[in-house]
Amino acid sequence: MSNDRKRLKVGLAAGITAFALLLTGCAGSGNSETPKSSGSAATVPAGVDTNVVNYALPPNATPNWILPIGIAGKMATHNSSIAQSLWSPMFTFDGSKGEMKLDLETGIADKMEYAADGKSVTFHMRDMHWSDGTAITTRDVEFWFNLIKANKETWGGYKEGRLPDNITNIDYTDEKTFTLTFDKVYNQDWLNSTQLTSIKPLPHHAWAKTSDEGKVGDEDRTAAGAKAIFGYLSKSSEDMASYATNPLWKTVSGPFTLGAFDNAGKTTLSKNEKYDGPDAAQVTTVNLLPFTSSDAEVNLLRSKGIDYGYIPTSMIDQQSQFESLGFQIEPWKGWAITYMPYNFNNPKLGNTFKQLYVRQALQSAIDQPTISKVIWKNGANPVYGPVPQDIPSPYLSESQKNNPYPYDLEKAKSLFAAHGWKAGADGVLVCEEAGAAENQCGEGVAAGTKMDLTMMVQSGSDEADKQFAAMQSSFRDIGVAVSFDRAPLNTVLNRTAPCESDAPDCTWEFSYFGAAGSWYFPAYPTGERIFSTGASVNFGNYSNAEADKLMDEALTTNDPKTMQDYSALLAEQLPVMWLPNPVYQVSVIRDGVTGTTQDPTANFFPQRWGWNK
Amino acid sequence: MSATTLSRPAPKSPASRAARQFFSNKLAVLGVIIVVALMIFSFIGPLIYQTEQVSTNLLQADLKPGEDGHPLGTDGLGYDVLGRLMVAGRTSILVGLAAGVLATILGTLWGSVAGYLGGWVDATMMRIVDAGIAIPGIFLLLVISAIVRPSEWMMILIIAVVSWLVPARLTRAEALSLKSRDYVLAIKATGGSNSRAILRHIIPNTIGTVVVNATFQVADAILLIAYISFLGMGLQPPSTDWGAMLTDGISAVYSGAWWLIFPAGIAIVLIVSAFNFIGDGLRDMFDVRGRS
Numbered sequence: 001m002s003n004d005r006k007r008l009k010v011g012l013a014a015g016i017t018a019f020a021l022l023l024t025g026c027a028g029s030g031n032s033e034t035p036k037s038s039g040s041a042a043t044v045p046a047g048v049d050t051n052v053v054n055y056a057l058p059p060n061a062t063p064n065w066i067l068p069i070g071i072a073g074k075m076a077t078h079n080s081s082i083a084q085s086l087w088s089p090m091f092t093f094d095g096s097k098g099e100m101k102l103d104l105e106t107g108i109a110d111k112m113e114y115a116a117d118g119k120s121v122t123f124h125m126r127d128m129h130w131s132d133g134t135a136i137t138t139r140d141v142e143f144w145f146n147l148i149k150a151n152k153e154t155w156g157g158y159k160e161g162r163l164p165d166n167i168t169n170i171d172y173t174d175e176k177t178f179t180l181t182f183d184k185v186y187n188q189d190w191l192n193s194t195q196l197t198s199i200k201p202l203p204h205h206a207w208a209k210t211s212d213e214g215k216v217g218d219e220d221r222t223a224a225g226a227k228a229i230f231g232y233l234s235k236s237s238e239d240m241a242s243y244a245t246n247p248l249w250k251t252v253s254g255p256f257t258l259g260a261f262d263n264a265g266k267t268t269l270s271k272n273e274k275y276d277g278p279d280a281a282q283v284t285t286v287n288l289l290p291f292t293s294s295d296a297e298v299n300l301l302r303s304k305g306i307d308y309g310y311i312p313t314s315m316i317d318q319q320s321q322f323e324s325l326g327f328q329i330e331p332w333k334g335w336a337i338t339y340m341p342y343n344f345n346n347p348k349l350g351n352t353f354k355q356l357y358v359r360q361a362l363q364s365a366i367d368q369p370t371i372s373k374v375i376w377k378n379g380a381n382p383v384y385g386p387v388p389q390d391i392p393s394p395y396l397s398e399s400q401k402n403n404p405y406p407y408d409l410e411k412a413k414s415l416f417a418a419h420g421w422k423a424g425a426d427g428v429l430v431c432e433e434a435g436a437a438e439n440q441c442g443e444g445v446a447a448g449t450k451m452d453l454t455m456m457v458q459s460g461s462d463e464a465d466k467q468f469a470a471m472q473s474s475f476r477d478i479g480v481a482v483s484f485d486r487a488p489l490n491t492v493l494n495r496t497a498p499c500e501s502d503a504p505d506c507t508w509e510f511s512y513f514g515a516a517g518s519w520y521f522p523a524y525p526t527g528e529r530i531f532s533t534g535a536s537v538n539f540g541n542y543s544n545a546e547a548d549k550l551m552d553e554a555l556t557t558n559d560p561k562t563m564q565d566y567s568a569l570l571a572e573q574l575p576v577m578w579l580p581n582p583v584y585q586v587s588v589i590r591d592g593v594t595g596t597t598q599d600p601t602a603n604f605f606p607q608r609w610g611w612n613k
Numbered sequence: 614m615s616a617t618t619l620s621r622p623a624p625k626s627p628a629s630r631a632a633r634q635f636f637s638n639k640l641a642v643l644g645v646i647i648v649v650a651l652m653i654f655s656f657i658g659p660l661i662y663q664t665e666q667v668s669t670n671l672l673q674a675d676l677k678p679g680e681d682g683h684p685l686g687t688d689g690l691g692y693d694v695l696g697r698l699m700v701a702g703r704t705s706i707l708v709g710l711a712a713g714v715l716a717t718i719l720g721t722l723w724g725s726v727a728g729y730l731g732g733w734v735d736a737t738m739m740r741i742v743d744a745g746i747a748i749p750g751i752f753l754l755l756v757i758s759a760i761v762r763p764s765e766w767m768m769i770l771i772i773a774v775v776s777w778l779v780p781a782r783l784t785r786a787e788a789l790s791l792k793s794r795d796y797v798l799a800i801k802a803t804g805g806s807n808s809r810a811i812l813r814h815i816i817p818n819t820i821g822t823v824v825v826n827a828t829f830q831v832a833d834a835i836l837l838i839a840y841i842s843f844l845g846m847g848l849q850p851p852s853t854d855w856g857a858m859l860t861d862g863i864s865a866v867y868s869g870a871w872w873l874i875f876p877a878g879i880a881i882v883l884i885v886s887a888f889n890f891i892g893d894g895l896r897d898m899f900d901v902r903g904r905s
Contacts, residue, residue: 318867367671374671375689462864466689469850473669473690483762484849 042612044592045326048307050611051284053593055604056297056309058585062265062290066249066258067237068200069147069230070156077602082288085269085606086252088277089200090123090141093193093523095335096599096608100393100523102192106279108136108201108253114188118558120181121196127176130203131252131274137175140201143208143220145170147233148198150226154234163195188558193523206251207233255281255607265290269606282595282610301327307590308609313379314462316586327588333390334584335521335600337383338514339576340455341540345501346509349453351444352431353509353540358442359574360405361415365474367407372580375466380580385571386527387563390581391600394560395525397568404572412478421451421479428452429479451480454509456495459486461515467580468512489513496539510577511539517582523601526554527566531575542575634898641894647887651880655702664696667851678872686872688861697853698876704854706884708765708838712772713831719773720780721823725815727781728788730807739785742778750775751840758846768841768848772834780826787819821899828892832885839881855881 044050057063057078065074068083091107094100104112111124128136145164152158152165169181182191208216210228219225236248243249243261250257252272259270267288271281291297294312301309302325311322311329319329342353352358368382381390385400420433420440433440434447441449453475457468472482487495492513499506519530519537528551529535533543550566571578589596595608636642659666670691678686678694685694727738757771791797792815800810816823839856841847847857855877862873 314864315867317865321867370671374674462861465850469690470669470671472850473667477668485762487759 042328042591044611044613045590048590048592048611050592050613052287053283053285053606053609053611054287054289054305054307055606055609056301056306057265057288057290058310059291059294059297063261063267063288064240064265065237066243067233068202069144069151069233071154071234072156075156078288078604081604081606082267082269084254084603085256086249086254086258087200087202088128088254088279089197090125091192091197093189093197094599094601094603095391095523096597096603096605098597100335100391100600102189106277108277112196118185118188120179121191122173122177122179125176125201126277128253128277129274130206131250131257131272132206133274134203134205135175136201136253138172138178139175140204141178141199142170142172143204144200144202146220146226147202147230150220150223151230154230157198163198166195185556187524187555189560190524190526190555197523201253203251203253207248212247253277255279256286259285279605279607281607286606286609288606301588304590306588307593308596309588310585311588313376313582313586316377316379322588326591328591330587330589330596330598331379331583332585332587332598333381333600334517334581334602335388335391335523335525336517336519336581336584337386337388337521338380338518338579338581339383340510340512340514340518340579341496341542341576342510343499343506343508343539344541344543345499345506347501347506349449349509350501351442351446352449352451355419355442355445356573357415357419359577361412361478362475362480362577363405363574364408364412364415365478365480366471366577366579367474368403368578368580370407371467371470375470376463376580376582379463379586380582383578383581385567385578386531386575387525387567388521388581388600390583393525395563395567397564397571399568400571405574407474409474409477416451416479423479424450426481427476427479428481453480453482454485455482455512456485456487456492456508456510457512458489458492458515460488463582464512464515489515498534498536498539498541512579514579515582517584518579520602526551526563527570528552528555531570540576544569544573544575547573547575631898635894638890638894638897640890641897644887644890644894647883648891651702651884651887652706655699655706658699659696659703662696662699664693666692666696666700669851675870685876686870688858688873689865694858694872694876697858698855698880701853701855701858701877702880702884704765704848704852705835705838705856705881708768708772708854709831709835709884711769712776712834712837713827715769715773716776716830716834717780717823717827719777720782720826721784721816721819723777724781724784724786725788725811725819728785729792729811729815731789731792735785739782742781742785745775745778746782750837754837754841755844755846758841763841763846763848765848765852768838772837776830776833776837780823780830783822783826784816784819787822788815791815791818821895825892825896825899828888828895832888832892835881835884835888855884 061076061078063078063082065079066083068087070080089107090109091112092103094103097103108125108128109123110126113122115121125136125138130136148155149164166183167180168183171179173179204220205216208218208220208229210219210232220229233248236246239246240261241263244258255272255275255277256269257272259268261267269286269288271284275281289306294310297306297309298311300306301311304325316329322329342359344350344353346353372378372380372382382403383389384403385397387393387395387400389396389401416429418439419442420431421429422432424430429451431441431445431447431449434445435441436443455468457464468484475482492511495505495508496511496513497505530537531542532538532548532551547566547569550562550569553562554566584600584602587596587598592612594610594612599605673681673687673691674689676683676687678684680686683693683695685698687693688697723738723742727735753775754771761767797810797814800814838847838854839859842854842856843860848854858877859874859881862870862877865873
């Protein structure tokens with residue numbers, strides 16, 4: 001072997017270390033303190049232009065749709081947030097003010113009243129105007145309804161049986177009042193948060209035409225006319241190069257107008273000086289900056305090119321470093337839960353997973369508070385049930401909130417011991433008492449079944465790797481052996497699907513895809529898509545008739561107790577293994593920036609950002 | 614003229630001459646000292662400095678050096694870093710040595726058979742080697758690591774499978790030269806079998822090349838383990854090696870947690886350098902051409 005090659009090898013070895021050492025040498029001393037709240041009260045740094053806020057969009061999140069009626073593939077939250085800052089909705093239902101709730105103070109609706117029978121709702125609109133001075137009226141609401149009725153198959157928010165199918169009549173009482181009648185009584189929170197928030201008055205006087213030079217008319221009142229108008233508007237929305245110049249998009253009702261839009265997706269919002277609603281912009285310009293990677297974003301953040309950005313969760317313990325640069329770190333909690341499904345149809349261990357005591361024992365061996373604090377550096381929060389619990393809400397039961405299965409290894413061991421499991425020579429539990437009696441392993445669990453589990457885990461997250469190493473250690477202490485099958489997120493998701501036990505692809509036992517949260521809910525967090533019998537995203541084939549009934553009722557009753565009962569039931573029944581829920585993003589906000597209360601449903605509100613003057 | 618008795622030193626054996634040659638290379642001696650020291654550290658150290666390296670302890674996580682009786686602090690899972698360095702060293706050295714030796718044995722057998730037999734056998738066998746060399750080893754390693762669950766034995770096998778190609782080429786070149794020597798021709802003339810010629814004459818006479826290459830193979834293997842682990846495809850926790858420790862430490866670089874990076878990084882540099890120094894010394898020892 002040549003000396004050159006040898007030198008190269010030594011050089012490579014030295015290189016790995018030198019690279020690491022160099023980085024270490026460059027690093028300041030860090031700590032793992034709990035992140036503090038927004039730096040809104042801090043003084044504005046010298047030299048900052050207080051008329052401008054620069055906001056970093058998530059990696060690869062390039063705005064690509066401006067029409068406030070989203071279509072499939074264009075429903076990303078950054079698109080809807082931008083549209084919402086240009087065209088105000090009737091009202092919002094989100095957590096943008098610190099709590100998940102109905103917000104009638106910032107939209108076009110001044111008031112909404114449900115009829116006593118709950119089958120209809122009446123809206124009263126504020127006296128507001130389009131940016132060209134025309135009044136916003138119920139004709140603009142009718143225009144929106146006409147467009148989505150005629151184009152519901154194209155509208156990304158459509159699901160059969162829901163808006164507009166579930167509305168039997170719309171009565172436009174006058175220019176500022178209209179009433180919607182539903183086909184049956186629905187839960188009002190569900191209606192408000194998932195259905196009625198979609199309503200968005202659109203400028204009939206400017207958009208009801210089928211070409212740039214076309215004449216505005218009432219063609220939207222026929223299905224064919226509404227289709228033609230929608231086709232024209234959609235085509236215009238596909239022409240991203242003309243966003244900033246197309247006169248269509250100049251007629252707005254929101255706190256901003258579109259100032260500029262470039263090919264890379266950089267979007268400049270300019271204050272709408274004609275806006276006369278209650279949610280006016282605080283600064284004259286907001287720049288929404290796109291990035292191809294979080295590394296690129298962090299680099300610009302360090303050079304102070306961003307006022308409101310983010311860092312990867314793995315950097316959350318570098319708080320002091322960013323504070324010394326004049327930023328505050330504020331985790332953005334998501335309206336989400338994180339969990340790992342059990343495959344109840346797994347041919348080897350499915351029957352074992354069906355035993356509640358097994359799930360209780362495993363859940364009792366997960367120290368979620370410590371994992372959240374030490375491993376996620378408070379960038380995740382414990383989850384004990386099916387309702388998001390990072391944000392206060394009326395849907396959360398006391399049982400879920402208080403964790404029915406706190407970390408207790410002795411209890412976990414005793415649960416197994418009481419059901420006929422004994423440790424083998426290798427320390428791993430084996431079922432010795434097969435049978436369905438109280439002191440036996442349970443129905444369908446064969447004698448000799450070993451608690452030797454394989455968890456399919458998404459790769460690429462340092463925190464997730466550490467979390468599972470800690471879980472593996474705790475499980476080992478109670479006699480449960482765990483090994484991991486690591487794969488990229490898309491591979492894990494492809495291999496995780498509801499299956500029958502005799503299917504060849506049903507061999508997975510557990511699947512973790514939650515390094516950025518497993519499931520993000522709409523504002524009303526019913527779990528029919530993930531926990532109801534036969535649901536498409538009920539990966540593990542969990543089935544519980546009582547839970548199914550509660551989930552159905554939750555859509556049609558107004559009693560919040562139904563959601564609380566559902567929360568308590570699944571917190572206790574453990575349809576999945578509950579795990580710490582990582583934040584949506586770790587926001588890094590420049591000192592002096594105000595109005596950054598972060599909406600758990602991941603929308604952003606540029607009109608509320610400003611500087612502490 | 615008086616009779617003078619000239620006292621001549623007794624002729625030294627080839628072994629002692631070789632040893633003297635080796636020990637005259639100071640870097641080679643340093644290499645031996647480092648390897649021995651790291652072996653004592655990794656294999657005997659855990660018997661003296663006993664720490665928990667299986668169960669995590671999150672309440673003891675991220676302690677700085679000296680805190681709570683941990684001379685090199687703890688990592689993000691509460692493992693004592695000094696103890697972990699010992700356990701990791703055991704894996705790195707053991708897997709590196711075994712994989713290096715296995716790759717050398719495989720390569721030596723393959724190369725000597727190809728070189729001695731020649732003809733279409735040589736052509737076929739060496740095209741396989743050429744094809745193997747054309748595929749980047751690290752790529753193969755990552756693919757195989759993704760398919761099979763990495764254990765220590767599996768790592769040894771995987772690394773050996775991608776590392777035997779270079780010794781095969783070297784040995785084949787030697788075999789081509791050796792097979793025309795008289796003593797090899799004599800074997801053929803007396804009806805000796807090919808296997809006898811290869812095992813008794815070809816391979817023993819390539820020993821210099823093989824041994825020198827073996828040291829580099831070990832160094833290579835240790836680096837490969839580090840690479841795989843650094844890319845997150847290495848051994849499953851709670852097992853670890855120096856490369857895996859370095860990976861865990863990288864996430865802490867901006868936090869200034871030097872104790873998670875320096876020790877493992879320095880250990881890798883030391884062991885790889887030491888094996889290269891030893892290989893250098895061995896080459897000098899076997900290489901008579903450059904000797905004065």
